[in-house]
Amino acid sequence: MTQPIANSESDFNHASKSLDSFAPHLLDWFEINGRHDLPWQQHQTDTPNPYVVWLSEVMLQQTQVTTVLPYFARFMKSFPTVQDLAAADWDTIAEHWAGLGYYARARNLHKGAKQLVDIINETGEFPQTLAGWEAISGVGPSTAGAIMAMGLHRYGVICDGNVKRVLTRWAAIDGDITKSATTKELWALAERLTPRESSGLFAQAMMDMGATLCTRSKPACLLCPLQDDCLAHAQGRETDYPVKAKKQPKPSKFSNALLIKDAGGNILWLQRPDNGIWGGLWSLPLQFVEKIEGKASVKTTGKKQVANDAKQSNVSSDSRSKEKIYEAEFTTAEQIINEWLAENDLVTESVSNSLLNDAPIKHSLTHFHWYLQPQSLVIDTKQMADLKNKLDTADIECKWLDKQKARDSLGLPRAMIKIIEI
Numbered sequence: 001m002t003q004p005i006a007n008s009e010s011d012f013n014h015a016s017k018s019l020d021s022f023a024p025h026l027l028d029w030f031e032i033n034g035r036h037d038l039p040w041q042q043h044q045t046d047t048p049n050p051y052v053v054w055l056s057e058v059m060l061q062q063t064q065v066t067t068v069l070p071y072f073a074r075f076m077k078s079f080p081t082v083q084d085l086a087a088a089d090w091d092t093i094a095e096h097w098a099g100l101g102y103y104a105r106a107r108n109l110h111k112g113a114k115q116l117v118d119i120i121n122e123t124g125e126f127p128q129t130l131a132g133w134e135a136i137s138g139v140g141p142s143t144a145g146a147i148m149a150m151g152l153h154r155y156g157v158i159c160d161g162n163v164k165r166v167l168t169r170w171a172a173i174d175g176d177i178t179k180s181a182t183t184k185e186l187w188a189l190a191e192r193l194t195p196r197e198s199s200g201l202f203a204q205a206m207m208d209m210g211a212t213l214c215t216r217s218k219p220a221c222l223l224c225p226l227q228d229d230c231l232a233h234a235q236g237r238e239t240d241y242p243v244k245a246k247k248q249p250k251p252s253k254f255s256n257a258l259l260i261k262d263a264g265g266n267i268l269w270l271q272r273p274d275n276g277i278w279g280g281l282w283s284l285p286l287q288f289v290e291k292i293e294g295k296a297s298v299k300t301t302g303k304k305q306v307a308n309d310a311k312q313s314n315v316s317s318d319s320r321s322k323e324k325i326y327e328a329e330f331t332t333a334e335q336i337i338n339e340w341l342a343e344n345d346l347v348t349e350s351v352s353n354s355l356l357n358d359a360p361i362k363h364s365l366t367h368f369h370w371y372l373q374p375q376s377l378v379i380d381t382k383q384m385a386d387l388k389n390k391l392d393t394a395d396i397e398c399k400w401l402d403k404q405k406a407r408d409s410l411g412l413p414r415a416m417i418k419i420i421e422i
Contacts (some may be wrong), residue, residue: 014170014171014229014231018229019192019193021229022170022193022226022229023193023194023195023198023202025225025226026202026205026206026209026225026226027195027198027201027202027205028225029205029209029225030201030204030205030208030209033208033223034204034205034208035204035208035212038056038065038069039052039056039069039072039073039076040052040053040055040056040072041150041204042150042151042153042200043150043200043201043204048150048151048152048153048200049151050126050147050151050152051081051082051116051126051151052076052151053146053147053150053151054112054116054133054136054139054143054147054151055072055075055076055085055109056068056072057143057146057147058105058108058109058112058138058139058143059071059072059075059100059105061102061105061143062101062102062161063100063101063102065211067100068100071096071097071100074096075096078092078096082113082116082117082120082126083117083120085109085110085113086110086113086114086116086117088110090110090280091280091410091411093106093109093110093411094106094280094281094282094411095409095410095411096411097109097411098281098410098411098412098413098414098417099412099413099414099417101414102366103277103278103279103280103281103413104138104279105138106280107138107274107279107280108137108138109138111137111138112136112137112138112139115135115136115137116136119132126151126152128152128154129148130144130145130148130156133147133148141159141187142158142159142160142163144156145157145158145159145203146158146160146203148199149199149200149202149203150200150203150204153200154199155194155196155199156194156199156200156203157187157190157191157194157199157203158190158203158206158207159183159186159187159190160207161210162206162207162209162210162211162214163186163190163206163207163210164177164186164242165210165214165216165241165242166206166209166210166214166226167186167189167190167193168186168232168241168242168243169214169219169230169231169232169233169238169241169242170226170229170230170231170232171189171231172231172232172235172237172241173185173186173189173241173242173243174243175243176243176244176245177242177243177244178244178245182243209224209226217239219238219239221233221238250364250367250368250369251291251292251293251367251368251369252291252292252368252369252370252371253288253290253291253292253368253369253370253371254288254289254290254291254292254360254370254371254373255286255287255288255289255370255371255372255373256286256287256289256348256372256373256374256375257284257285257286257287257361257372257373257374257375257415257416257419258284258285258286258287258337258348258375258376258377259284259351259374259375259376259377259419260285260337260377260379260387261376261377261378261379262378262379262381262384262400263378263380263381264402265402266400266401266402267284267400267401267402267403267406268284268285268337268387268398268399268400269282269283269284269398269399269400269401269406269410270282270283270284270285270331270333270334270396270397270398271283271397271398272331273331277365278413280411281410281411281412281413282399282406282410282411282412282416283412283413283416284416284419285333285334285337286330286331286334286372287330287334287338287375288329288330289373291329332394332396333391333394333396333398336390336391336394336396337387337391340386340387340390341377344383346377346379346383347377348375348376348377349375349376349377350373350374350375350376351374351375351376351422360372360373360374361373361374361415361418361419363413363414363415363418370415372415372419374419374422384400403420406420407420
């Protein structure tokens with residue numbers, strides 16, 4: 001997807017004078033009040049580095065600057081060049097990314113680094129066009145525009161969430177920003193306002209505007225260099241923008257997180273499948289319990305129980321439904337572990353009866369809330385050998401590490417860190 005082409009000025013609510021003064025007012029403000037010390041910024045160098053802009057832009061997707069700063073520093077220390085990042089193994093990258101969230105970004109980052117190295121080996125340089133950057137895994141139109149503008153000091157337009165908030169307020173754009181028509185209108189306005197000669201500075205200024213003044217709640221309008229032309233401010237309706245359809249309540253999912261321990265206190269850890277939630281990271285085995293969507297509730301039991309239900313009811317549709325849920329909600333390794341527990345009549349116990357029975361750990365993801373109930377089980381040497389054999393037979397890699405070693409050496413999702421900190 002390439003950036004949309006701007007429409008005529010008649011499509012915008014502002015007079016040409018206001019459109020033309022937008023960038024000068026913003027850049028004057030940025031020079032004095034903007035952030036100039038972020039480690040990935042390139043506006044004060046004559047030889048910009050697109051690698052650091054690309055890395056930071058991926059990290060900053062749906063994530064605050066304060067959260068990204070330590071992760072960025074750690075990545076740059078371990079992977080100072082795109083070649084270093086491409087050559088690193090996935091487990092090392094996952095460990096560096098753990099806790100930052102939205103883990104598909106890390107997968108795309110690793111894949112994108114390999115793509116960039118191939119391009120550099122062939123051409124001798126990073127991609128030099130918008131289309132070239134959009135061809136890199138995980139890079140969309142706004143990220144590509146940011147890299148062009150800030151990482152290469154060429155013309156590039158950005159239209160991320162912060163920019164959309166600034167523009168919808170300034171131009172009083174009433175369209176739902178989740179709709180394609182509004183997206184097209186916002187891109188056209190962003191392109192009209194972006195100066196050809198200073199698009200990198202303009203991009204950084206727009207990011208600062210959205211992050212420090214034109215915030216989601218309590219925008220600092222009296223400090224804004226654009227207030228005289230801002231239609232939302234003139235109407236006293238700043239917080240009415242951007243317009244976005246009301247979200248449906250997130251569904252909730254409930255799972256047990258199994259701390260299966262050997263006699264020495266080492267815990268069983270599994271690597272999550274590459275696709276899906278926490279792809280490629282390490283997790284405790286999870287045991288699906290229930291999913292609630294609206295008023296509907298879906299539960300499943302162990303596969304052994306599903307099979308017994310099928311025998312007793314001539315493979316009823318309800319049993320087949322449970323079977324499908326079981327297959328969908330449990331990874332292969334978790335299915336093996338769940339069946340093994342049932343076959344050996346092993347029962348896990350809550351880690352803390354006083355806290356966790358009534359208050360499981362809540363971990364909110366993009367599309368649902370996940371309630372995780374830590375459950376503990378200590379197994380003997382014979383049981384450990386039996387379980388390990390079953391996992392080895394299925395070619396499933398696992399590790400037995402105590403909490404501290406797991407935290408130090410594995411890429412763990414934040415939810416797992418919450419559990420081992422109990």
